Every structure is written in C-alpha cells, then in structure tokens.
Amino acid sequence: MAGQTGQSxxxxxxxxxxxxxxxxxxxxxxxxxxxARICEAAxxxxxxxxxHFSSKAALAQAVCTTGIEATRAAVGDADQRGGTxxxxxxxxxxxxxALLREQSVAQAxxxxxxxxxxxxxxxxxxxxxxxxxxxxxAEALKQLHPATQPESAALLVNSLVAGVEMxxxxxxxxxxxxxxxxxxxxxxxxxxxxGAFQHEDLTHAR
Amino acid sequence: MAGQTGQSxxxxxxxxxxxxxxxxxxxxxxxxxxxARICEAAxxxxxxxxxHFSSKAALAQAVCTTGIEATRAAVGDADQRGGTxxxxxxxxxxxxxALLREQSVAQAxxxxxxxxxxxxxxxxxxxxxxxxxxxxxAEALKQLHPATQPESAALLVNSLVAGVEMxxxxxxxxxxxxxxxxxxxxxxxxxxxxGAFQHEDLTHAR
Amino acid sequence: MAGQTGQSxxxxxxxxxxxxxxxxxxxxxxxxxxxARICEAAxxxxxxxxxHFSSKAALAQAVCTTGIEATRAAVGDADQRGGTxxxxxxxxxxxxxALLREQSVAQAxxxxxxxxxxxxxxxxxxxxxxxxxxxxxAEALKQLHPATQPESAALLVNSLVAGVEMxxxxxxxxxxxxxxxxxxxxxxxxxxxxGAFQHEDLTHAR
Amino acid sequence: MAGQTGQSxxxxxxxxxxxxxxxxxxxxxxxxxxxARICEAAxxxxxxxxxHFSSKAALAQAVCTTGIEATRAAVGDADQRGGTxxxxxxxxxxxxxALLREQSVAQAxxxxxxxxxxxxxxxxxxxxxxxxxxxxxAEALKQLHPATQPESAALLVNSLVAGVEMxxxxxxxxxxxxxxxxxxxxxxxxxxxxGAFQHEDLTHAR
DNA sequence: ACGATCGGGACGCCCCGTTCTT
DNA sequence: AAGAACGGGGCGTCCCGATCGT
Numbered sequence: 001m002a003g004q005t006g007q008s009x010x011x012x013x014x015x016x017x018x019x020x021x022x023x024x025x026x027x028x029x030x031x032x033x034x035x036a037r038i039c040e041a042a043x044x045x046x047x048x049x050x051x052h053f054s055s056k057a058a059l060a061q062a063v064c065t066t067g068i069e070a071t072r073a074a075v076g077d078a079d080q081r082g083g084t085x086x087x088x089x090x091x092x093x094x095x096x097x098a099l100l101r102e103q104s105v106a107q108a109x110x111x112x113x114x115x116x117x118x119x120x121x122x123x124x125x126x127x128x129x130x131x132x133x134x135x136x137x138a139e140a141l142k143q144l145h146p147a148t149q150p151e152s153a154a155l156l157v158n159s160l161v162a163g164v165e166m167x168x169x170x171x172x173x174x175x176x177x178x179x180x181x182x183x184x185x186x187x188x189x190x191x192x193x194x195g196a197f198q199h200e201d202l203t204h205a206r
Numbered sequence: 207m208a209g210q211t212g213q214s215x216x217x218x219x220x221x222x223x224x225x226x227x228x229x230x231x232x233x234x235x236x237x238x239x240x241x242a243r244i245c246e247a248a249x250x251x252x253x254x255x256x257x258h259f260s261s262k263a264a265l266a267q268a269v270c271t272t273g274i275e276a277t278r279a280a281v282g283d284a285d286q287r288g289g290t291x292x293x294x295x296x297x298x299x300x301x302x303x304a305l306l307r308e309q310s311v312a313q314a315x316x317x318x319x320x321x322x323x324x325x326x327x328x329x330x331x332x333x334x335x336x337x338x339x340x341x342x343x344a345e346a347l348k349q350l351h352p353a354t355q356p357e358s359a360a361l362l363v364n365s366l367v368a369g370v371e372m373x374x375x376x377x378x379x380x381x382x383x384x385x386x387x388x389x390x391x392x393x394x395x396x397x398x399x400x401g402a403f404q405h406e407d408l409t410h411a412r
Numbered sequence: 413m414a415g416q417t418g419q420s421x422x423x424x425x426x427x428x429x430x431x432x433x434x435x436x437x438x439x440x441x442x443x444x445x446x447x448a449r450i451c452e453a454a455x456x457x458x459x460x461x462x463x464h465f466s467s468k469a470a471l472a473q474a475v476c477t478t479g480i481e482a483t484r485a486a487v488g489d490a491d492q493r494g495g496t497x498x499x500x501x502x503x504x505x506x507x508x509x510a511l512l513r514e515q516s517v518a519q520a521x522x523x524x525x526x527x528x529x530x531x532x533x534x535x536x537x538x539x540x541x542x543x544x545x546x547x548x549x550a551e552a553l554k555q556l557h558p559a560t561q562p563e564s565a566a567l568l569v570n571s572l573v574a575g576v577e578m579x580x581x582x583x584x585x586x587x588x589x590x591x592x593x594x595x596x597x598x599x600x601x602x603x604x605x606x607g608a609f610q611h612e613d614l615t616h617a618r
Numbered sequence: 619m620a621g622q623t624g625q626s627x628x629x630x631x632x633x634x635x636x637x638x639x640x641x642x643x644x645x646x647x648x649x650x651x652x653x654a655r656i657c658e659a660a661x662x663x664x665x666x667x668x669x670h671f672s673s674k675a676a677l678a679q680a681v682c683t684t685g686i687e688a689t690r691a692a693v694g695d696a697d698q699r700g701g702t703x704x705x706x707x708x709x710x711x712x713x714x715x716a717l718l719r720e721q722s723v724a725q726a727x728x729x730x731x732x733x734x735x736x737x738x739x740x741x742x743x744x745x746x747x748x749x750x751x752x753x754x755x756a757e758a759l760k761q762l763h764p765a766t767q768p769e770s771a772a773l774l775v776n777s778l779v780a781g782v783e784m785x786x787x788x789x790x791x792x793x794x795x796x797x798x799x800x801x802x803x804x805x806x807x808x809x810x811x812x813g814a815f816q817h818e819d820l821t822h823a824r
Numbered sequence: 825a826c827g828a829t830c831g832g833g834a835c836g837c838c839c840c841g842t843t844c845t846t
Numbered sequence: 847a848a849g850a851a852c853g854g855g856g857c858g859t860c861c862c863g864a865t866c867g868t
Contacts, residue, residue, distance in 0.1 A: 031237035047832040152391050162372040163365025185358050190396060253848040443649035459828035564803045571781025578780040597770050602808060665852040
C-alpha cells in the first residue's frame with residue numbers, strides 16, 4: 001500500500017523507534033529508559049514518538065511483540081533442522097543463546113516481560129512449550145536418563161537461558177567472559193546429565 | 207533508656223532501614239524504589255534515613271554489603287559440611303538457592319550488584335571463587351567427567367543460580383512453579399553431566 | 413456527488429465541527445477542551461479540523477460568532493412580539509434564559525467571550541444594548557419606579573442572565589433545581605421592583 | 619508551638635502559597651493556572667509547593683476551604699448586625715458582594731467550586747442556607763410580598779451574587795462599570811420586588 | 825480543493841533524591 | 847533526627863505545521 005520503492009516514511013520511523021527502544025530497554029531496563037534518550041538515539045523527536053506510541057507501555061509492548069515474534073521464528077527454524085527430539089532441544093537452546101546475544105529486541109523482550117508483568121507479555125512462552133514437548137517426546141522414546149523428569153530438564157534449559165540473560169546484563173568486564181565455544185561446551189555438559197547415553201556431538205552449532 | 211546490652215536506638219533504626227530497603231530493592235529494583243516507600247515500610251522519617259545514609263547509592267551499598275556478608279557466611283558453612291569437592295559444590299549451590307529464596311537481603315545484593323554496576327558491588331564474587339576452587343580440585347582428583355572443563359562446570363553452576371534469581375524476579379504466578387524438591391532434582395541432573403560417575407545421592411539438602 | 417442543492421461536504425463538516433466544538437466549549441471551557449475530543453465527538457479527523465480552522469482561537473471565534481448571531485436573532489424575535497417596553501424586556505430576558513438552556517452554541521458564546529477576552533468577542537453586546545434602550549424608553553414613558561435608574565435595571569437583568577449561566581455551569585445535581593416555572597416567577601418578582609405598578613402578568617412565557 | 623515571634627517559616631510559606639494560588643485561580647481558572655506561575659508569583663520553588671500540597675487538586679481544595687471559611691465568617695458577621703430578617707438578607711448580600719470584590723480567596727472558592735465539581739467543594743453552601751432561613755422567617759412574619767415564594771427570592775439573591783461573580787470575571791474594561799453605589803441601589807431595586815412594603819433604606823452599606 | 829497522515833516542540837503536573845535549617 | 851525547601855527531569859498532552867494522497 002505504501003510506495004513501491006520501499007517502506008513509507010511512517011513505517012521507517014516506526015521501526016527505527018522500536019529498534020532503538022529495544023536497545024535501550026535491554027541495556028537499562030524499563031524504568032531506566034527515558035523517552036528523551038530513545039529519541040536521541042533514534043534521531044526522531046518526541047512528537048514523532050508519541051504519535052506512533054501513545055504511552056511508554058505501548059512502546060514496550062510493541063518491542064516485546066516483535067521480540068517474541070523474532071524468537072518464535074528463530075526457535076521454529078532451529079527446531080525444524082531435524083534430528084532426534086533431544087538434538088532439537090540442543091539446537092533450540094543454542095539458537096536462543098545466539099539470539100539473545102545478537103538481537104537486542106529479543107533481549108529486550110526477555111527483560112521487559114520479566115520485570116514488567118503489567119505488560120502482560122510472556123517471552124518464555126514463545127519457546128518453553130516447544131522445549132517441553134520435545135522433552136516429553138524424548139522421554140517416550142527412552143532417550144532421557146531414567147532418573148530425569150522431562151520437567152526437570154525443562155527447568156535446566158530454562159536455567160541455561162537465564163544464565164545467558166544474566167551474562168548479558170552484567171557485562172562489566174571482568175568475570176565470566178563469554179568465550180566463543182563456551183556455550184556449546186556448556187550445553188554438552190548439561191546434556192550429558194539429561195540424556196540416556198554419552199553423546200559426543202549432539203549439536204550442530206552454526 | 208534501652209538497655210546498654212542491646213542495640214542502641216540508632217543501630218536498631220539502621221538495621222530496620224537496611225532490612226526494609228533490601229525488601230524493596232529486591233522487589234522493585236533500584237530505580238523502582240523510592241526513599242518515600244522505604245521510609246513508609248520501615249516506619250521512620252526521611253530525615254532519619256538521610257542521617258544514616260548520605261545518598262541512595264550509600265544505602266544500596268550498605269544493603270549489598272550485608273547481603274554479600276550473609277552469603278559469604280552461608281556459603282562457608284555449606285562448604286565446611288565436608289565431603290568430596292563435588293559434594294561441596296552441590297551443597298553450596300543448594301545453600302545459595304535457599305538463601306535467595308528466603309533472605310531478601312541476599313536477593314537484593316544479587317539484583318543490585320547486577321543492575322547497578324556503578325555501585326561497584328560484586329555479589330557473585332562472594333561464592334564463585336570458592337566454587338571454581340572446588341571444581342579444580344575435583345578435576346585434579348579425576349572426579350570430573352573427562353570432557354568437562356572446570357570453567358564450564360562453573361558456568362553451569364552460575365546458570366543454575368541465575369535460574370533461581372530469574373524465578374524470583376518473575377513470580378507472576380503461572381509458569382514454572384518452584385515445586386519443593388525440584389531444585390534438588392535439578393541439581394542432580396546437572397551434576398550427572400559434570401561428574402565422572404553416577405552418584406545417586408550427592409547432596410544433603412536441608 | 414452530493415446533491416448541489418444540499419450543503420457541500422466541506423460545509424457539512426464545517427458545521428458539525430462548530431456544533432460539537434460548541435458543546436465541548438460550553439461544557440469544559442476553552443482550556444479544558446482539546447482538539448482530540450472535539451474530533452472524536454464530531455467524527456472527523458484532526459486533519460479536517462486544522463484544514464477548516466487554522467487555530468484553536470479561530471475555531472472558538474467561529475463558535476462565538478454563530479452563537480452571537482443566534483442570540484441576536486432570538487432576541488430580535490422576542491423584542492418584536494410587541495407590548496410595552498417593559499414587557500419587551502421581560503420577553504427578551506425569558507428568551508435569553510431559554511436560549512442558554514437549549515442551544516449549546518449560545519452557551520459557548522457566553523462562556524468563551526467571558527473567559528477568553530483575547531478572542532475579542534462580546535456576547536452580551538448582542539442583547540444588552542437593546543435592553544438598555546427599552547429601559548430608557550420605559551423611563552421616558554414613566555413606567556419605571558421613580559427610584560429606579562434604567563442602568564440599575566439593566567444591571568439587574570444582567571444578573572438574572574448571569575444566574576442562568578451559573579446554573580448551567582454548576583449542574584452537579586443537588587442545589588437550586590431549575591424547576592419549570594421558576595424563571596418566570598423569578599422575573600415577575602424582580603420586575604415588581606423595577607416597574608411603577610403591580611403588574612400581575614407581564615410576561616408571555618412560551 | 620511555633621516560634622513566639624510569629625508564624626513559623628512553614629506556615630508563612632503555606633499561606634503565601636494559598637494566597638497567590640487563590641489570586642491565580644480567581645483570575646485564570648483551574649486549568650488556566652500552572653504551578654510554575656503560582657510559584658513565580660509567590661516567590662517559592664516548585665519543590666516547596668509540592669512539599670506542602672501533594673497535588674494541584676489538594677492546593678485547590680486548600681484554597682477553597684480557606685475561602686469558604688472566610689465567607690462563612692463575613693456572612694455570619696453581617697447577619698448578626700441585626701434588624702429584620704429581610705434587612706439581614708440585604709446585609710448578607712452586600713457583604714458577599716464586597717467579599718468577592720476584595721478577597722481573592724473568596725472569589726477563587728466561588729469559581730473553583732463551580733467549575734471543578736470533582737473537588738467536592740461547595741462555596742454557595744456557606745451562605746445560601748442562611749439566606750433561605752432568613753427568607754422563610756420573613757415570610758412567616760408577613761414581610762414578604764404575597765406573590766413571592768421564599769425560594770424564588772433565594773434564587774434572586776443567588777442571581778445577584780452570580781452577577782457580581784460574572785462582573786469580576788469579565789473585566790475587560792468597557793461594559794458595566796461597577797460604579798460605586800450601584801450595588802446598593804441594585805439591591806434596593808430587587809428588594810422592592812421581594813418585600814411587602816416600600817422601604818427606602820433597608821441596608822446599612824458600609 | 826479537500827483531507828488525512830505524520831511529525832515537531834513546548835509545557836504541565838508530578839515525583840524524586842538531596843541539602844539546609846532547627 | 848525531623849521538617850522544610852530545592853531543582854531536575856519524566857511522562858504525557860497539546861496545538862500545530864509540513865507532507866503527502868485523492
């Protein structure tokens with residue numbers, strides 16, 4: 001409906017706003033982010049912002065929605081790369097870690113939906129159900145260690161993702177450098193506790 | 207007029223302030239907590255608060271310091287309950303989870319030192335070094351799975367703790383109920399991936 | 413596409429705008445009325461509003477102008493129903509009261525010209541001169557009480573109208589219900605003080 | 619409890635705030651008055667204002683309360699100057715007119731309680747009941763014109779007061795100069811319509 | 825012409841952390 | 847240790863142009 005050369009001006013402004021707001025929200029949280037800073041970062045005026053988003057909550061919701069959408073897409077892709085259910089869980093976990101590290105909208109969605117329940121957004125709901133399903137399938141196929149409940153494994157995956165989130169939040173330099181290769185290794189270690197056998201190469205990290 | 211053996215009035219006020227501030231910080235974060243609310247909760251006037259703490263940062267630092275102190279004590283206790291290095295790591299992890307769930311001052315210290323780097327507080331520094339040491343000892347004693355680096359195992363422990371922190375932050379009811387017994391089970395699952403053998407009862411959860 | 417005999421679309425939009433703006437101005441005053449509310453009530457977009465009226469003041473002036481025009485017409489009608497000068501004053505007063513109660517554009521004109529002198533509108537100027545003239549005629553015909561100056565009588569009429577305006581402004585229910593028949597009775601009471609004799613039926617209320 | 623030399627600093631600031639706020643409210647209405655202007659006029663900072671009054675509504679309520687109090691006192695004085703009930707009504711009316719003209723807090727109370735019903739303030743309630751009582755007494759003493767209901771007379775008094783309020787609101791110079799002596803004369807004219815006889819000097823205007 | 829979208833600043837109210845006086 | 851005052855923003859709203867489609 002817009003001009004054929006690309007997005008209309010409004011759409012461009014809208015997206016710039018969402019993107020920069022996501023970066024700020026991810027970095028400083030909801031309360032710590034001011035309209036003024038977002039506008040400065042996005043290079044738009046406050047009038048433009050309040051035209052597109054009637055309130056701070058509305059902006060945060062938009063950020064969350066796109067973040068959740070992006071997450072759902074990435075998770076779906078990772079899941080469809082095939083393999084056993086357990087391999088799928090591994091791929092999904094890796095995809096989540098990569099997403100959180102690279103796309104600020106995913107990071108923002110995770111943080112906002114956590115620290116502002118009033119937004120009624122649920123980032124974890126975009127991937128946890130899938131993980132649970134795959135783990136139950138793995139149990140049905142006898143691919144889970146006999147002492148491991150699927151729900152416990154889901155909790156462990158959840159903790160690993162939480163660890164990535166935290167690591168992003170507390171990057172003041174010194175401790176726990178997210179060395180490349182580390183996450184893969186971490187996941188393999190954790191998976192050894194979940195699975196029935198000793199797999200040496202369960203993941204095809206990108 | 208208060209007995210000289212007990213706390214002076216000033217000390218009592220000081221402690222009430224720290225305690226209530228910790229609860230607020232843990233619940234709403236640094237930015238989301240105002241002096242007014244703290245004073246109301248603690249039942250003291252703002253004049254008293256600014257007498258004891260010259261600034262908001264000073265109050266937060268005091269909260270963090272006591273929280274870190276409490277953590278250090280609890281972790282030391284758990285570590286000295288003996289056993290193999292790996293058992294010690296398990297005990298310490300459980301102790302951390304319990305501490306975060308029960309003492310708001312620990313929770314506040316964790317949150318504040320994470321989201322306000324300017325405070326120069328480091329809650330993780332009160333337990334991570336110990337965990338790292340024990341894991342290196344376990345490796346030296348060949349109690350680690352050959353494919354597991356001590357640092358990876360430390361990262362996993364860190365993630366488990368992060369999972370507990372997150373769970374506390376996002377308690378809006380529905381998802382991931384922290385069922386009693388779950389943490390223990392979770393930890394056993396994770397440990398299976400770390401350790402060289404299949405231990406059935408590595409932890410003495412209280 | 414609209415018939416050429418009816419109003420053009422532009423004229424219709426214009427009139428809807430004036431009418432709804434009058435209702436809002438009468439109800440909430442100049443400052444209390446926003447473009448957004450007017451547009452919502454009138455069912456037009458803000459673009460249309462700013463096309464027809466270049467500023468808020470311009471819109472208010474248009475409202476005042478039509479309100480004053482309507483007042484002038486109604487007052488003229490009442491005056492030409494004949495009778496003695498004093499009867500004419502009575503008729504005009506009653507007509508003003510009815511107008512204020514029924515037509516929001518008159519009410520808006522009265523309120524706006526009062527509380528926004530910068531608009532340079534003068535609603536009272538649409539009827540006070542006529543009342544003054546009639547009162548002077550009544551004095552010349554010895555129909556005024558000897559102790560009553562025409563100007564004092566004009567002030568009294570002005571006060572009665574002010575009473576009606578106030579009553580409309582403060583309709584929060586309880587006090588001073590504008591019972592039907594009351595205004596007529598009120599006017600008769602006041603007129604007894606103005607006139608030379610005791611007239612029993614000076615007004616032909618509609 | 620304050621220093622014996624006079625009001626404490628807080629009380630002084632409080633009063634200056636109320637007084638200047640009253641002037642602004644009377645002049646520009648609730649919506650048209652900003653905190654910034656009040657502070658500038660009163661010579662205090664916004665911090666001081668928000669310390670004494672937690673919201674704009676709270677400030678307006680304080681203004682109304684003192685205005686109503688002042689009105690009640692003045693009206694009570696005028697009423698107790700004695701005379702027949704009708705003379706008392708005359709005195710009260712004159713006192714109200716003088717009050718509105720001289721004290722901005724009374725003017726502000728009248729305006730605010732009218733145009734901001736949400737404040738739950740009722741300025742008219744501070745004098746109308748007394749007027750009604752006196753008029754009913756006058757009727758019982760046969761001092762009212764047989765065709766005049768007490769309630770109609772109350773409405774007339776209300777209209778006269780409304781006329782004064784309006785006159786104060788629309789002082790843009792030209793029309794209806796509040797000539798000295800006029801109010802007294804006006805009241806005599808109106809009273810002729812109310813009373814049973816022709817009194818020549820019913821009021822002792824100050 | 826007519827109208828709608830989009831964007832621009834300017835305050836307004838409120839709240840907050842802090843300091844100064846008592 | 848309490849009361850009072852200070853000044854800086856934050857969010858939200860508002861009244862408007864400038865820029866497009868029809």
